[in-house]
Amino acid sequence: MLSGPGRCIKNVTLSHNLTTTFSFITYEVKNRIATVTLNRPEKRNALNGAMVAELQQAFKQAGDDDAVKVILLTGAGDAFCAGADLEYLQQLQQNTFDENLADSKALMQLMQQIYHHDKIVIALVQGHAIAGGCGLVTLCDLSYAVPEALLGYTEVKIGFIPALVSVFLVRKTGEGRARELLLTGKLVSADKAQAYGLINEVVPKAEITDYVNKIAAGLCEEAAANSLKVTKQLIGMVLDKPLDEALEQAARLNAQTREHAECRRGIQAFLNKEKLAW
Template sequence: MGRFTTILWQKENHVVTLKLNRPDRRNALNPVMVQELTTALETAAVDDSCGVVVLTGEGQSFCAGLDLDHLATMEQRTAEEHRQESESIARLLRVLHDLPRPTIAAVNGSAIAGGMGLATVCDMTLAVPEARFGYSEVKIGFVPAVVSAFLRMQIGDKRARDLLLSGRQMRAVEALDLGLVTRIVPESELMEEARRLAVCLLRNSPAAMQATKRLMNEYGRAELDAGLALAVTANAEARSTADFREGVRSFLEKRAPVWPSLQPEEISKR
């Protein structure tokens, strides 16, 4: 499929491989990539010749989250545009989560913020030892809203709060311990291991795997529906805050942020 500009699509032996293809931007998500990736996943969902989907990144990173150059233009958008962009992120992760085909993330490098969401929402997540994971949103005055709806279901409230409130990065081994990574694989073997896993899955009954995924998704559907509705609103509102504008500016200017939400006397103490 050659119509995509930010991702590469390859189908071979019933395995669709989707590669995020903005290596110069560490495969950061922008509106075009979000839409193209959603379209590619929806296409794979209805393609009877597709048995497994593998998601990976081009270059040294898996996905650095939302493109900060795009986020820097948030001030120019209306509240409705903020909500539409929030809904598009939620839709992408929901399509990936609900895909009737088994999904494998081959995490070839850092998976940050929304990129970590993409990596860990997949059914199985392979990662190189050097991969780093984290939800860095609070460090730029943003709210990790949409990803939190999935993370809380995966690892529980307490551990999710640790990752989301600290914004810290963790190594692949910790992500493995938390159950967010399935297996750690040497970089030289990553894609071959993803293919081997895909072949194993292709030997199973497609109908049984689809029914199993549907059943697993039904267990938490009501909670996820409610969580994503709250998350979309929180995400949209966060894009209009003074702290978010300062966070993006300070990051791009390579300086420490001065949070507008802090009182002057508090700033002097920090």
């Protein structure tokens, strides 16, 4: 609805609340925010093949839903995610190489799905995030943790390797920090994780849910969906291409975005000194 100068223009969309039932996670859509919750608190939200498959399904569902603008990833109980489930690790030892490769590729596909997702993904880390759990945090666009949370990649301590997450961690923190975290396998405090660039902010436990939901709501209300999607693509593209090629692609995306309906509406509102609610 258009309004006079100084008043708000709203891009009216069909808003809905939706809850979908899974076995190892929960999925809920409310006020354009899809909340994906790792829901094995008795197992410290440890990952197994079934949970990875459900996460893939949930992120696809959020991507296909025009009423979803932001995805919030969190955990139930005291831990965000303790990494791989012990029974799952035992099963992997019985697998053939081809079975382990297929399993690894399933996790790889989930990581690619989160990292390249069209929607902004925010991690609310309400407890420890270890190994694969810390890997999930690494993939998110924005991450917020409670002061009590410990984060780290402990794979080398059990003779394993943080193979897939290393690709993303080097991008996020730089080679030096990635070497320190991955080679030592040490757990670091939330404050140190923030200093390393692994998370964005440390927020008290009593405040973090409201704080992160306000950030998510702000993205929903104050930024155009297409602008968020394309900006995320630009950030991911920078390290993949030579400078001149990246600039050429950025120029093309710039030109394409200027033709988008959201951009036209946003510029019109700016010129008319009207506040726009997305």
